Amino acid sequence: MIGYKFLNPDGTGPYSGFSWPLPLQQDLPSAWVEVRGRLQLCRNGIHACRVAQLPYWWGPQLWEIELTEPITDAGRVVLGARGRLLRQVGAWDELTMRRYAQACAWRLRDHSMARLRARGRADAAHALAASTGLDSLAATATALVDAVPDEFIAGYLADAASFATGSMALVKAVPYVTAHAAGCASGQERCPAYEQGYRAERQWQAAWLAEQLGLCSAAR
Amino acid sequence: MSQRPLRRQCHAGLAEGGDEADAEVLPAPHSEPLWADDVLLEALIRGDEDAFSVLLERYHACLLRVARIYVSSNALAEEAVQETWLGFLGSLPRFERRCSLRTWLFAILVRCAARIRDHEGRSIPFSAVWNAETAPGESALEPDRFFPSGHRWSGIWRLDRAEVVPTGWVDIPEERLLSQELRQVIGRLVDSLPAAQREAFILRDIAGLTTEEASCVLRVTPNNQRVLLHRARSRLRRGLERYLGSP
Amino acid sequence: MTSDFEAGYFQELLCQELVELVTDYLDGAMVPGDQLCFEQHLARCDGCAHYLAEIRKTVKVGATLGKEWITPAAKAQLLSAFRGWQDVARTHPQEGR
Numbered sequence: 186m187i188g189y190k191f192l193n194p195d196g197t198g199p200y201s202g203f204s205w206p207l208p209l210q211q212d213l214p215s216a217w218v219e220v221r222g223r224l225q226l227c228r229n230g231i232h233a234c235r236v237a238q239l240p241y242w243w244g245p246q247l248w249e250i251e252l253t254e255p256i257t258d259a260g261r262v263v264l265g266a267r268g269r270l271l272r273q274v275g276a277w278d279e280l281t282m283r284r285y286a287q288a289c290a291w292r293l294r295d296h297s298m299a300r301l302r303a304r305g306r307a308d309a310a311h312a313l314a315a316s317t318g319l320d321s322l323a324a325t326a327t328a329l330v331d332a333v334p335d336e337f338i339a340g341y342l343a344d345a346a347s348f349a350t351g352s353m354a355l356v357k358a359v360p361y362v363t364a365h366a367a368g369c370a371s372g373q374e375r376c377p378a379y380e381q382g383y384r385a386e387r388q389w390q391a392a393w394l395a396e397q398l399g400l401c402s403a404a405r
Numbered sequence: 406m407s408q409r410p411l412r413r414q415c416h417a418g419l420a421e422g423g424d425e426a427d428a429e430v431l432p433a434p435h436s437e438p439l440w441a442d443d444v445l446l447e448a449l450i451r452g453d454e455d456a457f458s459v460l461l462e463r464y465h466a467c468l469l470r471v472a473r474i475y476v477s478s479n480a481l482a483e484e485a486v487q488e489t490w491l492g493f494l495g496s497l498p499r500f501e502r503r504c505s506l507r508t509w510l511f512a513i514l515v516r517c518a519a520r521i522r523d524h525e526g527r528s529i530p531f532s533a534v535w536n537a538e539t540a541p542g543e544s545a546l547e548p549d550r551f552f553p554s555g556h557r558w559s560g561i562w563r564l565d566r567a568e569v570v571p572t573g574w575v576d577i578p579e580e581r582l583l584s585q586e587l588r589q590v591i592g593r594l595v596d597s598l599p600a601a602q603r604e605a606f607i608l609r610d611i612a613g614l615t616t617e618e619a620s621c622v623l624r625v626t627p628n629n630q631r632v633l634l635h636r637a638r639s640r641l642r643r644g645l646e647r648y649l650g651s652p
Numbered sequence: 653m654t655s656d657f658e659a660g661y662f663q664e665l666l667c668q669e670l671v672e673l674v675t676d677y678l679d680g681a682m683v684p685g686d687q688l689c690f691e692q693h694l695a696r697c698d699g700c701a702h703y704l705a706e707i708r709k710t711v712k713v714g715a716t717l718g719k720e721w722i723t724p725a726a727k728a729q730l731l732s733a734f735r736g737w738q739d740v741a742r743t744h745p746q747e748g749r
Contacts, residue, residue: 191695199691199694199695200691200694225684226684226685226687226688227682227684227687227688227691228680228684241692241695242692242695243695243696244695259688260685260688261688261692262688337557340557341557344558353698354698354699355564357695357696357698358696358697360696361664361696365664375663452738454731454734454735457730457731457734458727458731461722461727461730461731462721462722465722465726465727466717466718466719466720466721466722467718470717483726487726487729487730490730490733491730491733494733494734494737495737544672545671545672545674546668546671548668551666551667551668559666560666560667560668560669561666561667561668562667562697562699562700564699570698570699570702571699571700571702571703571705571706572702573701573702573703573705573706574705574706574709575702575705577709582709582712582713583712583713583716587713587716588713588716588717591710591713591714591716591717592717595714595717606714607717610711610714610715611714611715611717611718612718613715613718616679616681631675631676631679631681634675635672635674635675635676638674638675638707638710638711639671639707641710641714642706642707642710645706645709645710645713646706
C-alpha cells in the first residue's frame with residue numbers, strides 16, 4: 186500500500202530517530218528498509234499513516250512511503266515489515282501548514298455560528314459572520330467569551346483563530362483545537378457523542394489534506 | 406556514547422536492505438563500547454592489567470559518587486572505593502555471573518560504604534525501605550505553569566505566559582552543555598538531591614546501569630527505581646533551567 | 653495487535669500528565685497504546701516536545717560527571733594491588749576457586 190510518513194528535516198523518524206535512506210534522485214524510490222522479528226506497535230516495525238490517520242500527526246516533512254504486505258492497522262498508524270520512501274510531498278511546507286490551520290479555524294467559525302443560532306444567539310452568530318479576517322475573528326470570538334460565557338465554543342474559536350496566525354508552535358496545535366471543540370460541541374469528553382464529533386472533524390481534516398496535497402487516493 | 410542513549414529499546418531491529426529477502430541489519434541503537442564488561446571480566450581473570458585499567462577509568466568516578474552518599478567525607482568515600490576494588494579483585498574467582506559485573510561491583514561498594522557509615526554512627530534512610538506508594542508525592546513542575554482546573558485548557562501549558570513554556574534550550578550550544586561550567590552546576594545539583602534519588606541518578610544516568618541492574622543495587626523494585634530516577638531528573642532539569650535562565 | 657484504542661474512548665494526554673511520564677517513555681516502559689498516545693501529543697505540542705528535549709539534555713549533562721578521571725596515585729595503588737593479587741593467584745592456584 187501507499188502510505189504517508191512525517192520525517193525530520195535530516196531524514197530521521199521523529200520518535201525512533203531512525204535515519205531513513207532517502208531517494209538518491211527525484212522520482213526514484215529509496216532503498217528498501219526491512220525489520221526483523223514480530224511487528225510490535227512502537228517497538229518494532231515501520232510506522233506510517235493512511236490519509237485518514239494523518240491529522241493525528243504532524244512533522245516538518247511529509248513523505249510518501251510504499252509498504253509491502255503484511256500490514257497491520259493499529260488505530261492511528263499502520264505497521265509494515267518492509268517499506269521504502271517514494272517521494273517527498275513538496276506541497277507540505279510552512280505556507281500549506283498555515284493554510285491548513287486557517288481552514289480549520291474558519292470551519293470552526295461555521296460550526297460555532299450554527300451552534301449559536303441553534304441556541305438562540307443569532308446576534309453572536311451574526312458578529313462572527315461579519316469577521317473578514319482571522320485577526321478580527323479572534324477579536325470577535327474573544328469578546329464573545331465574556332459576552333456569552335456559557336458558550337464555551339467561543340473560547341476554542343478565539344484560540345483557533347489567534348493560533349492560526351501565530352508561530353508554527355501554535356499553528357500545529359490548531360487541528361487538535363478544532364477537533365476537540367467539535368467533540369465538545371457534540372458531547373461530554375469520553376462519551377460516544379464527543380468521539381463522533383471529534384472524528385468527523387478529523388475526517389474533514391484528512392479530506393482537506395488529501396485534496397490540497399494531492400495525496401494518493403489508494404492510501405485512504 | 407551512542408546517538409540516542411536513552412531509547413535503547415525503541416524500534417529495535419530496524420534493518421536496511423537491498424531488494425533481496427535477507428536484508429542487512431543495522432547495528433542496534435545502543436551499541437556496546439569496544440570492550441564490554443563481560444569481555445573485560447574474562448581478560449581480568451587472565452591477569453590482563455589493561456583490562457583492569459579500563460574498568461578503573463570506567464567506574465571509579467561513579468563509585469566515589471555513590472560512596473559519598475553514604476559517608477561524610479571525600480576521604481572516607483575514597484577509602485570505601487579502595488576497599489571495594491580490593492574486595493572485588495579478591496572475590497573475582499568466586500563471581501558466579503548471576504548478575505552483571507557492574508551490579509556486583511556496586512553491590513560491594515554499597516556494603517563497604519554502609520559499613521563505614523555505620524562505623525561513623527550516621528544514619529541515612531536505606532533506599533531499600535523507600536517505597537513510591539508511601540513516600541510523599543513530588544511534581545515535576547510547579548502547577549501554575551499549566552492552566553488551572555475549570556479552564557477549558559486545564560492541564561495544558563500556559564501559552565499566554567511565554568516564560569513558563571519550555572524552550573528545549575535550543576539556544577544553548579552543545580559546547581556549553583558539555584562544558585566544565587555546566588558540569589560544575591550539575592555536580593552541585595546532584596550532590597543536593599535526596600539520597601535515594603541521587604543514587605538512582607548516578608547508577609542509571611552516570612554509570613549507565615540498566616533498570617534491572619540499578620534496581621538490584623538499590624534493592625528496590627524496577628518501578629520504584631524509575632520513580633526515584635524520574636524525581637531526580639525532574640529536579641535536575643529544574644535546577645539547570647533556573648541556572649540557564651538567569652542572565 | 654488490535655485497534656482497541658479506536659474502539660474505546662481515546663483519552664488524549666494533558667501536558668501536566670505527560671511531564672510525569674517522560675521517564676517511563678525514555679525507558680521504553682510504556683504500554684504501546686500509551687506510547688502512541690504520548691507521541692501523538694508530542695506531534696502537536698511543542699511545549700512538551702521541548703520539555704522532553706530538556707530532560708534528555710539534563711541527562712547528557714549529568715553523564716559528563718562520569719568522566720572524572722581517577723587520580724594517578726589511586727590508580728597506581730590499585731594496579732599494584734592487582735599485580736599482587738595476580739602473584740597470589742599464580743603461586744596459590746587453588747585459593748578461592
